[in-house]
Amino acid sequence: MNLNPYLSFRGTARAALEFYHAALGGTLAIDDFTAFPDMGIDPSETHLVMHGQLTTAEGLVLMAADTPSSMPYAAPAGISVSLNGDDEARLQAAWDSLTDGGTVVMPFEVPPWGGRFGMFTDRFGIDWMLAVNAPPQ
Template identity: 35%
Template sequence: MKIAPYLMFDGNCREAFTTYETIFGGRIVAMMDHRGTPAEAHVAAHWVDKIMHACLELDGQMLMASDAPPERSDGPMRSVSVSVNVPKIAEAERLFAALSEGAIIQMPMEETFWAPRFGMLRDRFGTNWMIGAEMPADRANCG
């Protein structure tokens, strides 16, 4: 079984995913807008260039997304966070700093009882992130 987060943006999916590709060092393997597809007939004219489906491959995992037309959405990123755990403190701090540009910091990057570094933010695209450095194996609880 594979579980992949699917993010719903309010029109800025293309910019968000190209930014995430740079920050995380992944590779966009799909970025499809509505234009030229059967879905084009079902969205407003100003929405045809918005993203219908995108996939960002990150170390063998997928982060997927699309732009949700306002009439078919209750708003982007409602009550969901993407949790990213990396082995090294320096990498956690780098990711947090890169995502922090224009973000709302909900919890600054700091040492916690469950991780040597952990922080939470809502980035400028509306995505909620939980970034952490992994706890040593003898103290880990959820991986």
């Protein structure tokens, strides 16, 4: 089994996925609603993302889709995408890229438990937490 973040957007999934792809690398696959004409989506919205998936070389998987106007939508709240590991340089690069145009909530610094930790909301309204694992004691 796998557990992956699946982000919902209202018309910005493609831009968000391309932004995450530029920041994290990997392979990006995007299907829009034009490939699924029987879903009853308004023709003006068939360009929206029905399913997008970013898969990185490290095995990270981030999925996203647009919610058409015919379906209820609520912006994500009360959750964060968490990215952590031991590669401080890789996580710093991800931080530098993903925070571009976003709002830093907690700077990417050394917390009381060691390592490094930071929180931000990206330019698409998604909350993130990044952490460099503390070295073993």
